[in-house]
Amino acid sequence: MTATLAAPVPPAADSAALRRSLARASRRRKWRAFALTLPLLVFLLLTFLVPIAALLERAVENPEVARALPRTVLVLRDWKRADVPRPEAFAAIVADLGALSDSADAGALARRLNSEKPGARSLIMGTYRALPLEGTSAATPAGAIRDKLLAVDPRWGETAYWEAIAKNGSRWTPDYLLTAVDLRRDAHGAIERVDPDQRVFGGILLRTFGISALVTLWCLALGYPLAYWLSTLSPRRANVLMIVVLVPFWTSILVRVAAWIVLLQSEGLVNHALQGLHLTSRPLELLFNRTGVVVAMTHILLPFMILPLYSVMAGVPTSYVRAAVSLGSTPLAAFVRVYVPQTYAGIGAGALLVFILSIGYYVTPALLGGPTDQMLSYYIAQYTNVDVNWGMACALGALLLAATLVLYAVYRRVTKSELSLG
């Protein structure tokens, strides 16, 4: 490069050839770099991006009704939703249910519609088992089929069940995502808030953020002095003490949670100590409530605060504080106004890391908290394992993911920097 710059301006043809070969060389370098990172990219794609895409897809996927009841959905397309649909809809649903080859399809349909309108499960399964309707054929007029179906189950005369079918006729639905933020679509597709006695997730999301914020504050309050102290020690002693920070970090979360149960229970070590010192007369309730959750989560997440803080603090020159003091500042003012601002990057990174890890916590609140201390992940697990409503579980997962991304965007906006972990 320097050689070309120093040389006299070459003729035009030469410079074009040079540019070409330069471009070729840099392209080749880029390809080589790309080839080297290719395994990592493929790995990330398969283990990270594809699952997330699948999760997001499942959160809006709604195949059950469209797959099982194509004719009914078609007939209901021009239905005004004010009164019971015309007889052709009854004929269509009998034809659709009769055409299902596997009872599992009817079961999936029943499950989907039941979450929309309670009671639809027994209506669909009861009708499915009653098919074929006695004395009907393909030539039977729709009106007669309607009467027979109403005889099988009079609930077919209620519009609510038909609304549930009409609403879910599309292969995609915003319903799971709306439910995740306590909203719903009414019969005409307008978005409204759900009834107060069905509102759950708004409160749980707020609680999740509340607990995470509290844990982050405690981690900062406990971690900052410790990280500062570590940064003032000689590297050898700092390393020894760092191991003390890291050993719990390397211990299984379950072991640590079990240890807290032993410590905090009403006949546990902490309560015995407090009573022995005559600080309390009765055992304090430390377990299965917010206290237990916050104590254990703070303990588990503390290293994630200390490590970024320490790595930033280790790089802060001591001369600035000394200079401030020598210029007449009190030590405290020098610490707050000169030292602390230099560690903002560490505080930001540590706080963000602890907060984002906190909002996904599941095991600790499940084992140490009461019903009012469960965070969003608990409900994701509930929907995944127990209710087997994976659409809802994925919608809540998407909500958590969105919350994390928003937080990260806010962090970048505020600090105008990339996340630095030292």
Place this chain on the structure above:
Amino acid sequence: MRKSSCIAAALAALTCLPALAQKQLTVVNFGGANANAQKKAFYEPYEKTGTKVVAVEYNGEQAKIKVMVDSKNVTWDAVEVESPDVARGCDEGLFEKLDWSRIGNKADFVPAAVTDCGIGIFVWSTVMAWDGDKLKAGPKTWADFWDTKKFPGKRGLRKGARYNLEFALMADGVKPADVYKVLATKEGADRAFRKLGELKSNIQWWEAGAQPPQFLVAGDVVMTTVFNGRIDAANREGKHLQIGWVGGIYDLDYWVIPKGDPNKDAALKFIAFASTADAQAEYAKNIAYGPTNKHALAKLDAKTLANLPTSPANSKDALQFNLKFWADQGEDLEKRFASWATS
């Protein structure tokens, strides 16, 4: 020469493997005192027929079965499930339809035990209980259970809407026979939640069946709802816990076979064995859950019978769990419960 013998050995091993696999059966249960009783009554006697029983514990997560069935990689053979899951899983194609001709005569079993995909293993009941050492005169009705003036202290309740709404309505004066009729209406559900709300500040929730006896023994609660077998298990260890059978809700657990199980034949054989009168009687001797095979009752002594939820004295004021009601309304009521418990 050596190479060929190696190949022969490898081939022999390959042909042997499936044979070995057939001699092993994976049975899945809910753990705890119930699993111990199953081990004594079902697994150990069955192993004498030459099949090794591998017992696995789970907490009723149907997602695990669904994943196995969907991915066509079924490794569980006979699975214990709760009643709502039998009907749901059968509808949704998670379970094999049972070949009843290979199990026995349907008429030998209590009617609720006979379904398309599952056969009842035992009858259990959710009842109220208290520690006889600490509370001499216990509650007699659900109204007493709700009476925090007469019996101050915390109450243990299973976390969730199921059972609690029924208990609340009975405490509010609804007759057991009318409970599900009332609960099916919006006003009835409101009434149940309102009544549950009266107790809210006094509730200690439990999730695992082993918790309520521990709560009672530790003195954390003055009374609790509990699966009756757990009280029996605790009393066998020298505790003096008492059960109030009035207004208890009884229900069954079932055996099912996940759909596409390659070991289906052996699973059915095991289920048939566990459903015989002898095995059922042995089970009831080990934990106080009622047999589903009617002939097992004749093999039990009066003392054992008196502790079973199926005995006439215990079941006369009890309520049968309404499967159909909860299959339809469960999701809605559980969500409402979550909302109620959060606020």
